Amino acid sequence: MFEDRHGRRANGLAGFCAALGLVALLGGCANMDQQQTQPQQPQPDTSANSGSANGAGNNAAPAVSAPVTRTVTKTSYVRVRRGDTLARIAQNQGVSVKDLAAWNKLKPASKLRAGQSIKLVSTQTITVQAAAPQAGGASGANAADAREVAAEVSRHANSVALVWPARGHVVEPFAPGETRGIEIGGKSGDPVIAAADGKVMYAGTGLNEYGSLIIVQHNKDFLTAYSHNRRLLVKTGDTVHQGQQIAEMGSESNDRVAVLFEVRRDGKPVDPMPYLPTPQS
Template identity: 55%
Template sequence: MLRSRFDRTKTGLAGLWVAVAISGCANVGQQGASADNAAASAQAAAAAAQASDAATQAQQAASDAVTTRTVTTTKTIHYRVKRGDTLARIAQKNNCSVKDLLAWNRMNASAHVKKGQVLRIVTQQTVTTTVDANGNPVAARAPASSADSRAMAAQTRRAAKSVALAWPAQGVVVEPFQAGETRGIEIAGNAGDPVRAAADGKVMYAGTGLNEYGSLIIVQHNKDFLTAYSHNRKLLVKTGDIVHQGQQIAEMGNENNTRVSVLFELRHDGMPIDPMPYLPQGRG
């Protein structure tokens, strides 16, 4: 059922691009028919030049108003000790030091951990956000060059046996993947947290047309693999955009969901699969 909805979405998008292409051809024909009217052409050229100048000035003003803001947040997660765990092994898994583990849990240097014991782990996340003059986040992306677009078009048509992913968000995985029961993993966070592209690709869909997903982005990485990011508060990319791994594409939210999180899906040939084996163990 879910696969068919994705298929319908892609078919609808393809139809949209065909309609745009046909419209463009019709416009070319109309321009050719009116080419003998020199005065109208001159007026149109002057108006276009004025519009271009105005657009350039507006773009420059917007660029001058854009600034960056860096915010560091602290999060505490809880780790339940498993059989065979040691302080050193737990520290390695969570990208921290044994000294930090001891301090966070008020343990002395000779302490040992036991199976089932719960440890506090404190993480810091530094996020740099691009904001406009009013302090509103803006998408920090440059228009894709024609060469970049051609390369991505070739990549999305290329068959691939795998894909290397980066974490799309910081936070705790509160819902793991379960084949036949869930579509992906759910990563909890705070409203407005950045949601990032897990790999280079092309945005095949960005919108709210699939109700159960809320505000959804679908990125095609190659012929066989795509990722989806659901329940966003705000989308920062649009259909057709080229995105790169680590680029912010949305703000985390709770659209059509009971908690603030991103539902992250990895699909192979349209079918949902567990993304965990494709993600790095540490959080970058």
């Protein structure tokens, strides 16, 4: 059965775009030229298994641009325990009651429910870098494979055939206007796989609410997103295949270990369940 969570409501397409700064990608991702991807995206960790995951065994690590230091906003959550108040949580977390109430759109004297999630916002300095074009290009097989996926990405489609991005139970279902997708629970480090062939349009960390995030475009109309990962195994611009491991499950900017899996059609969140095989047992 599904597990409900209090206090976690999606901000919809506007919030998604604001958090990522990728309005063009989500509103019409197929029309965005590769050169339009953000030049200062965080670089995912591509060591260990990334070569085998791509199935081609890259001979050299991708070149990267010079690292850039940025200050980002980080969101995390704490679960309310019986007897907790905003004042007690604020004291435990080293923040002011006023800020805590504002982050959660509550009054300082608001009563809390056991099990409710309370948002914490902080700023932190991170070092980010973007992948640079590989010198010499890809091998013939890789280039042909990339062209095939690129051709599919450039086509319009009425649907997309997906596989489950992780093993585990759905711990939060899709609710139109309330949630962005479904959450699939698991253990830290569990594989997160590409639900279909496509091109990685974004892979990075430090973005508000999403934690470590991967966005894969499958065709002109559909893309999928995978959030809260512990570790990313692909980078922006990679070609991925259905069933390929792209990340390790985690709890980045989340209050439990799970992958938030989104399906977006023309930039709008839709229920992933009709696009997936029979629910996992």
